Amino acid sequence: MRVITPIAKPKEGSAGLTGKWRIFKPVINYSKCNNCGLCWLYCPEAAITLDGKNVPKIVYEYCKGCGICANECPVRAIDLIKEE
Amino acid sequence: MISLRRSKVMKLLLTSNYAAAYGAKLARVEIVAAYPITPQTQVVEKLAEFIEGEELKATMIRVESEHSAMAACIGAAAAGARPFTATSSQGLLYMYEMIWWAAGARLPIVMGVVTRAIAPPWSIWSDHADILSIRDSGWIIIFSESAQEVLDNIIQAYRIAEHKEVLLPVAVGWDAFTSSHTAEPVSLPEQELVDSFLPPRTPEPFVLDVNEPISHGNLTYPDEYMEFRFLINEGLERARKVIREVGKEYGKLTGREYGLIEEYKCGDADVILVTLGSMAGDVKDAVDILRKEGYHAGLVKLRCLRPFPREALLNALREARAVGIVERSFSMGRGGIIATEINSLLRESGVNDVVTVSYIAGLGGREIGVNDFINIFKSLFKKMERGSGFEVVWYGLRG
Amino acid sequence: METRFLEVKWVGRGGQGIVTASRLLAEVALRRGKYAISIPMFGAERRGAPVVAYNRISDEPVRRKGPVRKADILVVADYRLLSMVNFFYEVKEKGLILFNADRVPPPLLNASKKVALVNATAIALKYGLELSGLAIVNAPLLGALIKVSSLAPLSTLKEVMKMYWGEEGGRRNFLCAKEAYEEVKYIT
Ligand code: SF4
Ligand code: SF4
Numbered sequence: 001m002r003v004i005t006p007i008a009k010p011k012e013g014s015a016g017l018t019g020k021w022r023i024f025k026p027v028i029n030y031s032k033c034n035n036c037g038l039c040w041l042y043c044p045e046a047a048i049t050l051d052g053k054n055v056p057k058i059v060y061e062y063c064k065g066c067g068i069c070a071n072e073c074p075v076r077a078i079d080l081i082k083e084e
Numbered sequence: 085m086i087s088l089r090r091s092k093v094m095k096l097l098l099t100s101n102y103a104a105a106y107g108a109k110l111a112r113v114e115i116v117a118a119y120p121i122t123p124q125t126q127v128v129e130k131l132a133e134f135i136e137g138e139e140l141k142a143t144m145i146r147v148e149s150e151h152s153a154m155a156a157c158i159g160a161a162a163a164g165a166r167p168f169t170a171t172s173s174q175g176l177l178y179m180y181e182m183i184w185w186a187a188g189a190r191l192p193i194v195m196g197v198v199t200r201a202i203a204p205p206w207s208i209w210s211d212h213a214d215i216l217s218i219r220d221s222g223w224i225i226i227f228s229e230s231a232q233e234v235l236d237n238i239i240q241a242y243r244i245a246e247h248k249e250v251l252l253p254v255a256v257g258w259d260a261f262t263s264s265h266t267a268e269p270v271s272l273p274e275q276e277l278v279d280s281f282l283p284p285r286t287p288e289p290f291v292l293d294v295n296e297p298i299s300h301g302n303l304t305y306p307d308e309y310m311e312f313r314f315l316i317n318e319g320l321e322r323a324r325k326v327i328r329e330v331g332k333e334y335g336k337l338t339g340r341e342y343g344l345i346e347e348y349k350c351g352d353a354d355v356i357l358v359t360l361g362s363m364a365g366d367v368k369d370a371v372d373i374l375r376k377e378g379y380h381a382g383l384v385k386l387r388c389l390r391p392f393p394r395e396a397l398l399n400a401l402r403e404a405r406a407v408g409i410v411e412r413s414f415s416m417g418r419g420g421i422i423a424t425e426i427n428s429l430l431r432e433s434g435v436n437d438v439v440t441v442s443y444i445a446g447l448g449g450r451e452i453g454v455n456d457f458i459n460i461f462k463s464l465f466k467k468m469e470r471g472s473g474f475e476v477v478w479y480g481l482r483g
Numbered sequence: 484m485e486t487r488f489l490e491v492k493w494v495g496r497g498g499q500g501i502v503t504a505s506r507l508l509a510e511v512a513l514r515r516g517k518y519a520i521s522i523p524m525f526g527a528e529r530r531g532a533p534v535v536a537y538n539r540i541s542d543e544p545v546r547r548k549g550p551v552r553k554a555d556i557l558v559v560a561d562y563r564l565l566s567m568v569n570f571f572y573e574v575k576e577k578g579l580i581l582f583n584a585d586r587v588p589p590p591l592l593n594a595s596k597k598v599a600l601v602n603a604t605a606i607a608l609k610y611g612l613e614l615s616g617l618a619i620v621n622a623p624l625l626g627a628l629i630k631v632s633s634l635a636p637l638s639t640l641k642e643v644m645k646m647y648w649g650e651e652g653g654r655r656n657f658l659c660a661k662e663a664y665e666e667v668k669y670i671t
Contacts (some may be wrong), residue, residue: 006205020563021496021531023616065531082616097510097521123525208525262548267506267521269513365546453549 012046012062022065024080028056032077039069039078098270100263103231104170104196104256105130106270107238109140110278111194113168117145117156121175122208123264124198128170150175154182154195161191161253162300164287166242170196172260173214174203180217186253187222187316189301192245192285193253194238199361199412200260201448209449210260212361212413216389216421222316224254224323225389227360231268234258236340237387239278243330246285250323252316259362261449266362273338281337320391327388344393346385347400349375353382355464356401358426359410360386363445363452367410370457381461386422397426398433406439406468408460410479412446419476420444427474439467445479456480489632490551490575491538493624494568495560498530498614500621503647504558505536507625510643511635512540520545530617533567540634556581556632560603560620562588570596581627583620587670601627601667610659626660627667637664 028039035054047063048056058069070078098106104127108116116135118128134140147153150171157167171179176197186193201211215225224244228234234256241254258264290298304312328343335341348368350356357367364385374381384400386393401407407430409423418424423442430438443460446452460479467475491508495501502523512519522537537551557574558581559565565588570580574596582588583603603623612619622644629635640660645653 018532020533020567021529023496023498023531064529095513097506097513097519261525262522265523265525266548267509268545269518269520362548366549369547451550453552454547455552456549 010046012059015045015064017061018045018047018064019061022060022063022083024065024067025060025083026058026063026065026067026070026078027081028058029077029079030055032075033073034075034077036074038072038074042068042072044068095269095271097267098231098235099126099265099267100228100231100234100258101126101198101265102130103235103270104238104258105134106272107235108168108194108196109134110235110273110275111168111239111242111282112142112166112279112284113140113194114142114165115145115157115160115167116142116169117147117153117160117167118169118171119147119150119153119175121150121172123200123260124170124172124175124196126264127196127198131168150179151182154179154186154193157193157195158182158186158189158191161186161193162189162292164285164291166246166285167193168195168238169193170198172198173200173208176214177202177217183218183223184221185301188312190251190316190319191253192242192251194241194245195253195255196234196238197255197257198260198264199257205448207448208260210262210362210412211447211449212257212411215255215257216413218255219390219421222252222320223390224250224252224320224327226254226256226327227387227389228256228258228263229362229364229385231263231266231270232340234263235270235272236334236338236342239273239282240327240330240334240342242285243282244323244326247323247326247330248288250319250326251288252319252323257361262362271338277337281334324388324391324393327391342387344388344396345400346387348383348385350382350384350400350404352380353404354380355406355408355461355468356382356384356404357408357410357457357461357464358384358386358397358401358422360389360422361412363410363412363457366452366454367457369454370461373454373458374461379461379465389422392425392429394429397429398435401426401430401438402433402435404438406441406464408441408443408464410443410445410452410457410460414444414447423476436472439464439470439472440474441467442474442476443479444476450480452480487542489538489540489556489634490554491540491556491558491628492551492554492573493534493536493538493558493560494564495534495558495620496530496564496617497532497534498617498619499534499560500619501534501560502536504621504625505538507621507640507643507647508538508628508634509540510646511625511629511639512538514639514642515635517542518544520548522548522550524550530615533564554578556628558624558628559583560624565590579631581624581631581667583624596671597669598671599627599631599667599669601663603627603663606659606662606666609662610655612655612659622656622659623663626663630664630667631669637661
């Protein structure tokens, strides 16, 4: 069917390749991560996926580097590293 | 916030939004009531700065919505003050009930409208659907091409609105981003000059006064309502002359004269484009380029949308063989809003040997520039051979 | 550069000061008796997101407000944006690309256009012009730009920077601009 009204699906990449906006790159330190899933919940670009065991993974093509995940992580398991 | 101090340079570099704030300040507005919306926000920010810095003696009324912003302006105007507001798009729609109230109550309010698309689809960019939604309300509608015109139009708007033969609110429009955020050199008239042109408002005998209480906007019965509506239209019809006189007088003071329309190289033009707002500048460049190639092209820029400049348009367009109306607006199920009006003006005036084409372009900020206008002109030079007819073209529509 | 009608396109990221740069350039031109406009393009107004702004500078009043399709000078404020700019198409035949980088970006090596290079990031960082990890490169780029365009002497830029950023801010930004003015060099 032809889409006659603007619709957006909640998925990564709805704002384009936002990975190019990044100045700081969030990197998960898996030895600290307790798999709470908060980063996944808060990421505004839906750029974090969780697997069956709640292990988060950041999709860097779409992660825009806003740092919200790092800010929300209760155990400070996400570091922000300056992009090259 | 950058404060643009006056320097040795004659002209200030201002966006249309800042030019509007300077215009309202020079007009010595007494009440500012507005609610922020992209892309209007800086108009009110700048006015707040002026008030805070005591450069402008006015009261800023903080309101919770555009509906209340206009309501506050209505109250202020009804009490004899000089109010100013500005809005855009969704904000103007939210204000809509009060828009009609302002005109019906014959209140000299001036409002800046940063013309922006209406959602959905959500868009913050340029489009004229918002300002044209108030077309039939009794407001005077004036459009600006540049930041200079925004400033000049706002100052003149108070003279027009407060004129005893008119007493109607005036909306001054300018394009979202293309004008609102584009910085251009603007000449600021001296305050004394503006004061001599625009003295303080002399309120009518029927303004609200605690010492002699009256009420406004009362119930009218069917044998009275029509007459009041008729009077609104009379005020608008008379405004045509007032707008021209005020524009002339302003020209004498500043060297920048204004009319109901601006004609650019129309004298011998076979094809004339009619447009409004920031697009007019690009059309002027297109006209010059085409004239060098031997095409007799011209532009009519609509400054005044309401009252409709009937005679001025007819004079400018009657000899043309093709007229293209390029507008950022559309009446769903009909055609370009301005185009259908101009087409019917021509036909009802007995001008039949002309091709009129309604170009719908630039909606929601779609890019349109000199090259597009050259294309449009060239296709009109072909269409003109048809001799007569009306057509609607969505320019640049993707499949 | 002897252009009666000069069109400049600025490409950068939200936070680098691109819109302000375009505004200041217009201000500089105005002070040199030119007519100038500054047109920012608004999209996602977010830090890091691509930002574009234009200038039109002329001896005559500028009427057109549509975006600049082909620029006389294209200023690229960020190396990583290179892939997003079609500099062959967006720069006029005799146009110039002013590039912020410490070395010649390979795709520009065999460009048929003139390319000028300035390490605006290094200069900005040297004078502490940085906000949340992003170097504010507008001042050095402006310095380099008025050099390659011969639009105005440094003193005019100094005046404008003072007007916008006050005594201290103006001074610091001007030092950046001056250094870039001296360091910018043509590589093709
Ligand atoms: S920084 Fe974190 S929250 Fe922000 S986009 Fe990237 S993954 Fe999502
Ligand atoms: S918020 Fe922190 S702890 Fe929770 S899943 Fe994400 S990285 Fe792991």
